[in-house]
Structure formats: C-alpha cells, structure tokens
Amino acid sequence: VPVTPDWGVPRRAERRARRERAARALAAGEPVPEELRDEAEDLEYTAVRERLEFLNEVSGAIGTSLDLAQTIVEVSRAVVPRFTDVAGTYLREQVVAGEGFPDGVPDTTTMWHRVALEHTDEPGRWDDVVPVGEAMPFPAHTPFFQCMTSGEPVLVPRITEEMGHAIASQFEKRDIRPLITGRSMLLVPLKARQVVLGFMILLRHPERPVFNDMDRVTGAELAARAGLVLDNARMYTHQENVAETLQDSMLPHIPARMAGCDIATRYLPGTLLGRVGGDWFDSVKLPGARTALVVGDVMGHGLGSAAMMGQLRTAVQTMAGLDLPPAQLLRHLDDLAQRLGDTHLATCLYAVYDPIAGELHLANAGHIPPVLVRAEDGSSELIDLPTGAPIGVGGVPFESVRVPVAPGDRLVMCTDGLVEVRGEDIGVGLATLCESAAHPAASMDDACDSIIRALGIRGGRKDDVALLMARLTGIDPDAVAEWRLARDPAEVGRARAAVREQLHDWGLPKLAGPAELMVSELVTNAVRHAHARPVALRLVRAYTLLCEVDDDDHDLPALRSAGPEDETGRGLRVVSTLAREWGASRTNAGKTVWFELTLPARRR
Structure with missing residues (x-):
C-alpha cells in the first residue's frame, strides 16, 4: 500500500x-x-x-464461513504481507468461549486470548515467544490497554528500546524485545455494536515505511469490517452452542447395562442450520426386570420440534412407569399430542423386552421398523409389525406384536435420518441397515459405529439421526426366585428366611444382611396395605441384585420424616440408605416397590 x-x-x-x-x-x-x-x-x-x-x-x-476459528485465521492472513509484516489477533475470553456478548469496558483484569499470529519472518521465530492460545491481561500503562478501553486505533511510529522493554515485561521469562524493537506498530480495535471484542497488533519491519495517519484510517476501517465478521461468527457459534446444549439436555444418558440387556446409542445432529431436531431415544426400567426401549422422531427441525420432542419423551417416561402395554401407551401418547396442538406430528417405536420370558412386545406409530439380528446364525431381518399412523394424527388404532428372542440377539432401532436419502427409495437404506447391523463387531459401540459408517456415506445427510442398539442377553431362569406371601405379618419372617437362603445358594452371602433388612421393610408395608391379593416377592440376579415386592394397593410409598418418638416412617429411609437404587411404580394390579444392590466383584 x-x-x-x-x-x-x-x-x-x-x-x-x-x-x-x-x-x-x-x-x-x-x-x-x-x-x-x-x-x-x-x-x-x-x-x-x-x-x-x-x-x-x-x-x-474474510467472512467466507461462520466458523469462528476459520474467520479469525482469515482476518489475520488478509493483512499479511500487503499491509503489515506481523499480525497478532487477541479476543476476549467470552468471544473465544462462544458465550454471550461481553459486558462492560475491558479493564486490567480482562483476559485476552491470542488466537492467531501471522508473520513474514522465518518459520518458528515467533512461536515459542508468543504462542497461539495464550491468555493474558494488559496493564493500564500499555498502548494495548489504551486501544481496548478507548476503542480507537493507537499508532506507534517506532517502538523505542524503552517501550520495547515495557512491552516485554508482560511476557514472563521470554525476551520479546528483539522481535519488536525498531518496528512500527499499529493497534486497531475489533468492535461490534460499540463493544470491543478484541484487537489486532500490526507490526512492520524497520526497513518498511512506518505506519502513518492514512494507515491508521485504513487500519480502523479494516478492523471495523473484521469486527463485524467476527461478531457474526461469534453469534453463530453462541447459537450453535445453545442449540447443542439444549439438544444434549433433552437426550437421556442411558446406562450401558440394564437388566438382561446391554445398550449403546448414537445421536448425530443434522447438518441443517440450527442443528436442533426432534429425534430421541430412551430406555425405561419396568417391573419384572423388563426394559422399555423407545425411539421417536418429531417431524421438522428447530426449537419447536425440540420442545415437542421434550414433551413427548417426558410423557413416554411417565406412561411407561405406569406399565402400560405398548399399543395402549401409543394410544395415550396420540391423545396427548392432540391436546398439545396439531402443529407437529411424530413417529414413535416402543418396545418392551422381557429377559425372563425371552420376548419382545412392540408397537409402532408410523416409524421405520426395527432390525433384529439373530445370534444363532448371524442373520438380520426387519421385524414385521403394523406401521400405524404417526402420533398426532388422532383417531387411529395401534396394534402390538410379540416376538420371541434368544440370548445374544440384537435389536436395532433408529430414526429415518439414517436410512433416507433424497431421490432414493427408503428400501435401499433399510436393506443397508440390515446388512450393516449383521456385521460382527468387538463391542456394542463398534457395532453402532459400523452402522453409522455404512449409512453415513450415502448422499448428503442433512437430517439428525438417533440410533439405539440393545443386545438381549436374557436372564437365566435359575437366576430368578419368586414367592407368594399371604397378607399376614408372620409372613415377614418367612420372606427374610427365604431371601437369606436364596442368596446363600447363589453364592452371595455378603448381600444377605442388607437384603433381609430391606425385604423386611418392603414386605411389612405390602402386607399392611394389601387388599385382597397375596403379596409377591421376587429376586433377580442380573448385573445387579434386583428385589421387587408387588401388592394390589395403588398408592405409591413416599419417604417420610420420622420424629424421635415415632414408631413408623423409617422403613423407606433405611431402603434409600442401603440400596444402590430404589423406586416404585404403579401396575395394572397395584404397585411394585423395588431396590437394587451391587453384586460383589468376581474373583479372577
């Protein structure tokens, strides 16, 4: 120039x-x-x-992308070497973190992150002294502080030895004076909406003409344009972070192991702007060591779909806790969607796995069918079940089917974003899903990744994807013990003795003490509140020791605060203290109260 x-x-x-x-x-x-x-x-x-x-x-x-990191690099490279020989870019901490708009005027405590450094010197000369990624404040006596607080360019025609020494004092144990002394320096603020987001340090070699007033005006105009572009990238990054946080908060953190099954999941956000969608998956612990597996997809994208997804997922969790049959649950979910409004439709696949009976009970509401991989021969197939209408259509009946399964079989459930490609029949994607699901894999996570790789390369995926895979390990009949107890307080002692004997038979004597105490509390409550039917006691040895007590009273128990002189009210407090996990849920016949104990580590 x-x-x-x-x-x-x-x-x-x-x-x-x-x-x-x-x-x-x-x-x-x-x-x-x-x-x-x-x-x-x-x-x-x-x-x-x-x-x-x-x-x-x-x-x-600059501004070819809304990616903040790429925009920063573009801004720095745009001025080197034509306008300057060295360009260092500093941004405020909130901007780098993709947070909201920075508040207030910077001060001596404001942390500035060095996010880019471009120069024409020999490679590596600046890297050790002023590495990218370092964060530091600037004292009030420096020209940097003057630039960031006034929001105006600061011109230093030549950096004298005295000023070079003052600047170098900010860099602990690193002598920056040989790099800056004798050079011309121009500091330009990066502003947006009258707020300083950062600043650029521009340096010219001593043999080049010094920066002058016209360069100051050019630098200010350059910084104004760069600040606008950086602010756009910052806002996009902030909105993207908010969207991802919202999506992550709505998706459950499913445990890798449930009673009788191992579970792995994957969620891939869509590539469409917004990155918020209505796909979800879930698993719910049910009485009888059963597990409910759910995959759903609210049609559309954006916050509206995500909000609807959150409501439907919560509703499914609640209705699953009532132990409703799959078809009946979808019926109630459809009624709820009608009451919420007709702006969104959703598909949903709901399956209940009974590891003791070796059976899947499924119902579908307009969703793509699941894949069942047989452990016996490695074959895979789409489960044939009535498709049903999407949730929100209203007035359409839902049907359920029962499918026998064997230990080691795998169930694969996903949303249509994984198998649908614009301009291609969905049958092609479903066939690829079946084929990839049958591939042997070292782990459940590897199996999920294999499916994603096989289907992710087909066309340009724009929809979000939810994938749930469950390996149905089953529970051996010898790992289940059940008793029927009369509505008689004397049965409490029988229940304690039966549990103690069964745990010794299973080689779990260390669990006998706490299990007896908690069974005594739960059976005492059940005998006291039961109406006509006998009380049922069940022990299940799976990845934990599960104990369930059933009775025909529909009122769920709750923790109570017992006073020093109260004779009751401490039972559930004991259970809550000793159990790994505990809970209660309503059933068609009454309720089930359960607790789990961690199994002792096996000796090698």
Missing part, C-alpha cells in the same frame, strides 16, 4: 484553488506555472484507490 501525504478536506480545498489558478492562466493565454501542475494529485488518487481496492479485497477474503 503506497505511503501518501496528508489527505482530507484541506487537501481537497488546496487542489480546488490550484485548479482555479491554472484555469485563469490558461484563459489569459499564459503558461501554467510548474507549482500549479497536479501530478501529485494523480499519485494521491492512485494511493486512495489502491487502499479502497485493498479494503475491498480484504472484505471478500
């Missing part, structure tokens, strides 16, 4: 006066004096034009 004399309104007035004098000389037939000729004006116009062209080129080079 050429270095030119002062410019602006005074220069334009001088040029106008020269032109008028030259015109009068020509009108009088006199030669135009040398001092009235305007060659310098052409040079200045050329310089201004080149600066405007430079700014135009920079504007086109």
Whole structure:
C-alpha cells in the first residue's frame, strides 16, 4: 500500500484553488506555472484507490464461513504481507468461549486470548515467544490497554528500546524485545455494536515505511469490517452452542447395562442450520426386570420440534412407569399430542423386552421398523409389525406384536435420518441397515459405529439421526426366585428366611444382611396395605441384585420424616440408605416397590 501525504478536506480545498489558478492562466493565454501542475494529485488518487481496492479485497477474503476459528485465521492472513509484516489477533475470553456478548469496558483484569499470529519472518521465530492460545491481561500503562478501553486505533511510529522493554515485561521469562524493537506498530480495535471484542497488533519491519495517519484510517476501517465478521461468527457459534446444549439436555444418558440387556446409542445432529431436531431415544426400567426401549422422531427441525420432542419423551417416561402395554401407551401418547396442538406430528417405536420370558412386545406409530439380528446364525431381518399412523394424527388404532428372542440377539432401532436419502427409495437404506447391523463387531459401540459408517456415506445427510442398539442377553431362569406371601405379618419372617437362603445358594452371602433388612421393610408395608391379593416377592440376579415386592394397593410409598418418638416412617429411609437404587411404580394390579444392590466383584 503506497505511503501518501496528508489527505482530507484541506487537501481537497488546496487542489480546488490550484485548479482555479491554472484555469485563469490558461484563459489569459499564459503558461501554467510548474507549482500549479497536479501530478501529485494523480499519485494521491492512485494511493486512495489502491487502499479502497485493498479494503475491498480484504472484505471478500474474510467472512467466507461462520466458523469462528476459520474467520479469525482469515482476518489475520488478509493483512499479511500487503499491509503489515506481523499480525497478532487477541479476543476476549467470552468471544473465544462462544458465550454471550461481553459486558462492560475491558479493564486490567480482562483476559485476552491470542488466537492467531501471522508473520513474514522465518518459520518458528515467533512461536515459542508468543504462542497461539495464550491468555493474558494488559496493564493500564500499555498502548494495548489504551486501544481496548478507548476503542480507537493507537499508532506507534517506532517502538523505542524503552517501550520495547515495557512491552516485554508482560511476557514472563521470554525476551520479546528483539522481535519488536525498531518496528512500527499499529493497534486497531475489533468492535461490534460499540463493544470491543478484541484487537489486532500490526507490526512492520524497520526497513518498511512506518505506519502513518492514512494507515491508521485504513487500519480502523479494516478492523471495523473484521469486527463485524467476527461478531457474526461469534453469534453463530453462541447459537450453535445453545442449540447443542439444549439438544444434549433433552437426550437421556442411558446406562450401558440394564437388566438382561446391554445398550449403546448414537445421536448425530443434522447438518441443517440450527442443528436442533426432534429425534430421541430412551430406555425405561419396568417391573419384572423388563426394559422399555423407545425411539421417536418429531417431524421438522428447530426449537419447536425440540420442545415437542421434550414433551413427548417426558410423557413416554411417565406412561411407561405406569406399565402400560405398548399399543395402549401409543394410544395415550396420540391423545396427548392432540391436546398439545396439531402443529407437529411424530413417529414413535416402543418396545418392551422381557429377559425372563425371552420376548419382545412392540408397537409402532408410523416409524421405520426395527432390525433384529439373530445370534444363532448371524442373520438380520426387519421385524414385521403394523406401521400405524404417526402420533398426532388422532383417531387411529395401534396394534402390538410379540416376538420371541434368544440370548445374544440384537435389536436395532433408529430414526429415518439414517436410512433416507433424497431421490432414493427408503428400501435401499433399510436393506443397508440390515446388512450393516449383521456385521460382527468387538463391542456394542463398534457395532453402532459400523452402522453409522455404512449409512453415513450415502448422499448428503442433512437430517439428525438417533440410533439405539440393545443386545438381549436374557436372564437365566435359575437366576430368578419368586414367592407368594399371604397378607399376614408372620409372613415377614418367612420372606427374610427365604431371601437369606436364596442368596446363600447363589453364592452371595455378603448381600444377605442388607437384603433381609430391606425385604423386611418392603414386605411389612405390602402386607399392611394389601387388599385382597397375596403379596409377591421376587429376586433377580442380573448385573445387579434386583428385589421387587408387588401388592394390589395403588398408592405409591413416599419417604417420610420420622420424629424421635415415632414408631413408623423409617422403613423407606433405611431402603434409600442401603440400596444402590430404589423406586416404585404403579401396575395394572397395584404397585411394585423395588431396590437394587451391587453384586460383589468376581474373583479372577
């Protein structure tokens, strides 16, 4: 960029006066004096034009992406080497973190992150002294602080040894003086909406002309454009982080092991702008060591779909806790969607796995069918079940089917974003899903990744994807013990003795003490509140020791605060203290209260 004399309104007035004098000389037939000729004006116009062209080129080079990191690099590279030899970019901590808009004027405690450094020196010369990624504050006596607080460019024609020493004092145990002393420095703030987001340090080699007032104006214009682009990228990054946080908060953290099955999940956000969708998966612990597995998809994208997904997922959790049959649960979910409004439709696949009976009980509401991989021969197939209408249509019946399964079989449930490709029949994607699901894998996570890889390369995926895989390990009949107890307080002692004996038979004598105590409390409550039916006691040895007590009273128990002289109210407090986990749920016949104990580690 050429270095030119002062410019602006005074220069334009001088040029106008020269032109008028030259015109009068020509009108009088006199030669135009040398001092009235305007060659310098052409040079200045050329310089201004080149600066405007430079700014135009920079504007086109930056902001090609809404990615904050890429935008930072583009801003730094746009000015080196044409305008400056060294360009360092610093941003406020909130901007780097993708948080909200920074508040207030920066001060001496504000942390500034060095996010980019471009230079024309030999490679590596700056890397050790001023590494990218470092965060530091700036004291009040420095030109950096003046730039960030005033929001105006700061020009230092030459960095003297004294100033170089003052600047170097900010860099502990690193001598930066040889890199900056004798150079010309221009500091320009990166602003948006009158708030300083960061600043750029521009340095020229000693052999280049120093920065001048025209460079200051050019740098300020450059920084204004860069600040706007960075703010757009910051806002996009912030909104993307909010969307991902919202999506993550709505998706459950499913345990890898449930009673009789191992579970692995994957969620991939869509590539459409917004990255918030309505896909979800879930698992719910049910009485009888059963597990409910759910995959759903609210049609559409954006916050509206995500909000609807959150409501439906919560509703499924609640209704599953009531132990409703799959078809009946979808019926109630459809009614709820009708009451919530007809702006969104959703598909849902609901399956209940009984590891003791070796059976799947499934119902479908417009969702793509699941895949069942047989452990016996490694074959895979789409489970044939009635498709049903999407949730929210209303007035359509749902049907359920029962499918026998064997230990080791795998169930694969996913949303249509994994198998659908625009312009291609969905049957092709389903066939690929079946084929990839049958591939042997070292672990459940590897199996999920294999499916994602097989289907992710087909076309450009824009929809979000939810994938749930369950390995149905089953529970051996010998690992289940059940008793029927009469509604008699004397049965409490029988229940304790039966549990103690069974745990010794299973080789779990260390669990006998706490299990007896908790069974005593739960059976006592059940016998006291049961109406007509006998009390049922069940022990299940799976990945934990599960104990369930059933009775025909529908009122769920609750923790109570017992006083020093109260004779009751401590039973559930004991259970809550000793159990790994405990809970209660309503059933068609009454309720089930359960607790789990962690199995002792096996000896190698």
